[in-house]
Amino acid sequence: MGAGPAGACLALLLARSAAVEVTLVEAQADLRRQLRGEGLMPSGLEVLERIGWSPLPATIPQRELQGWTFLVEGTVLFRAEEPMGSSHACTLIDQGSLLASLVEGAEQQGAQVLKGQAVAQLLEEQGRICGVRLVDGQERRADLVIGCDGRDSSLRRLAQLEFPRTERPIDVLWFRLSGPESLPLVRWLAGRFVTVVGAAGSFALFETVSGAVQLGWALQAPLPEPAQAWPARWAGACSAPLADLLAAITPEHIEGPVRLPVRVGLLERWHRPGLLLLGDAAHPMSPVRAQGINMALRDAFVAAGELIRGLPSLSTPWDPAQIDVLLERITQLRIPEIRTIQGLQARELERAQLLHRNPWLRRLLSAGASFWGPLLARRWIRDQRQLREGLPLREGLPLPGGPP
Numbered sequence: 001m002g003a004g005p006a007g008a009c010l011a012l013l014l015a016r017s018a019a020v021e022v023t024l025v026e027a028q029a030d031l032r033r034q035l036r037g038e039g040l041m042p043s044g045l046e047v048l049e050r051i052g053w054s055p056l057p058a059t060i061p062q063r064e065l066q067g068w069t070f071l072v073e074g075t076v077l078f079r080a081e082e083p084m085g086s087s088h089a090c091t092l093i094d095q096g097s098l099l100a101s102l103v104e105g106a107e108q109q110g111a112q113v114l115k116g117q118a119v120a121q122l123l124e125e126q127g128r129i130c131g132v133r134l135v136d137g138q139e140r141r142a143d144l145v146i147g148c149d150g151r152d153s154s155l156r157r158l159a160q161l162e163f164p165r166t167e168r169p170i171d172v173l174w175f176r177l178s179g180p181e182s183l184p185l186v187r188w189l190a191g192r193f194v195t196v197v198g199a200a201g202s203f204a205l206f207e208t209v210s211g212a213v214q215l216g217w218a219l220q221a222p223l224p225e226p227a228q229a230w231p232a233r234w235a236g237a238c239s240a241p242l243a244d245l246l247a248a249i250t251p252e253h254i255e256g257p258v259r260l261p262v263r264v265g266l267l268e269r270w271h272r273p274g275l276l277l278l279g280d281a282a283h284p285m286s287p288v289r290a291q292g293i294n295m296a297l298r299d300a301f302v303a304a305g306e307l308i309r310g311l312p313s314l315s316t317p318w319d320p321a322q323i324d325v326l327l328e329r330i331t332q333l334r335i336p337e338i339r340t341i342q343g344l345q346a347r348e349l350e351r352a353q354l355l356h357r358n359p360w361l362r363r364l365l366s367a368g369a370s371f372w373g374p375l376l377a378r379r380w381i382r383d384q385r386q387l388r389e390g391l392p393l394r395e396g397l398p399l400p401g402g403p404p
Helices: 005-017 042-050 095-108 154-158 180-189 227-236 242-247 288-310 320-357 359-367 369-389
Strands: 023-026 062-064 067-072 075-081 091-093 112-115 119-125 128-134 139-141 145-147 166-177 192-198 201-207 213-219 254-264 275-277
Touching (some): 067 359, 075 359, 075 369, 119 154, 128 145, 145 154, 154 275, 180 201, 227 254, 275 320, 320 359, 320 369
Parallel strands (some): 023 112, 145 275
Antiparallel strands (some): 062 091, 128 139, 166 254, 192 201
16 A cells, blocks of 8 residues: 555565556555655665666666765854765656656556555454455455554554654744756756755755755744745855855745644554565655655665565465565564664754754864864764665565566
8 A cells, every 4th residue: 555665665576576467556546746755875775786777777767876965154154075985876866757657567467556545444354454445435355454654644644653753843844946046046056955054944955866955944933924035044044155046036936835734653563464565564764864765775674674574476365474474574674773763863953952952062073064064064964874775685575577
C-alpha cells in the first residue's frame, strides 16, 4: 500500500522474484506531488545499483550535487566538495519520475497497480490481517499487507500501531523560486547545497533538477510576515552577492510555502500478524540530509530479500507463522540503521538550533571563520560519512534485471 519509494521499490522486487502475486495500491492518481525529497545519498544509490537501476534511466531528470556551503552571519564558514570520500556523489533527482520508472518496472514484471485508491479498512480474521477494503468498496485479500503509505500512514492508524513521537518545536517551510529573477541565483549556487544560519533562523537552498531553486526555511514560530517581506528576511541573513540575489526575488516568483512539520518517530514493532509497515509509515524521518527516500529504499531492499529467501513459491501455501517470523526479522534488521540515522539527524538539528539561539556564537564563528572553518569542515565531513552511507546491507539478494 503506497507507491512511494518503499512501496514502488518493494513491488518491483517482489514481482521480479516470480514467487508472489503483487498488487500495488496508491491513493493518489498521480505520483507527482508538490513536495518530494530530491536527494539520493550514497545509501539510496547503493540500493538502486544493486537492483539494476543504476545508472538511472535517462527518463529521470538528475544531476550530481557539486558540494556543500555553510554561511553564518553572512560569512562563508566552510565548503565541502562531493563525493566527500563516498563511492557516489549525492544525486538530485525528480522523485516522481523515479517512482514512475519503478512502478512501470513492477507492472512489466506482472504486478497489478491500482492508482487513485485509498484503503478504507483492514480486513481481519481471527486476529490476523488478511487484506484491505478500498474506498470504492472492493476487497483485496492477501497473505501479507505491507503499508508504505508515508508519515501520516492510514494503515498504521488502522492497525493501531501508533508510536510516541518526538515533537520538535520547528517546522520547515518549503518555497520554490522560479522565473527569470532566479536565474542569477542558480548561477551563483553553481550546483551546490547552501545552508545559511543567521538572525532570520536557518534556511537552505539548492537548484532543483527542473532549474528552479528550492528553499527550505526552518522556523520555530509561525511565519508572521506577508510574502513581500520574505526575500528581505532571507537577504538579511546573508551578505553580498547572495543577499542581493535573494532580495531581487519578487512574490509572484515564489511558490509556497509548503509546511512540513518536523515529526520524528520509530516504531519498536513494525508489524502485526499479516501486516508490515515500512518507510515513513514505520519511522517518520527528519528532513535533515534527505533521509526519507534513502531509508525507504533500504527498507524495501531488506524486506524483499528476507521475503524472497524465506517464503515458498506460488505453488506452496504460505505458513502464517513463517510470515510473522520474517516480519519480526525484517524489523530487527532495519531498526539499528534507522535509530542510528535518526540520532545523527537529531545531532545536526541540535547544532543548528544552538547557533540560532546564540547570536554571540554566530558572531564568534563569523569573525573567526578562517580559523574555525577548516576545523569544523573536517569534523562535519567525518560526521557525514555514516549519515550518507548508512550501515552495511546484507549481501547476496537474488534480484536480477534492470529498468524497463
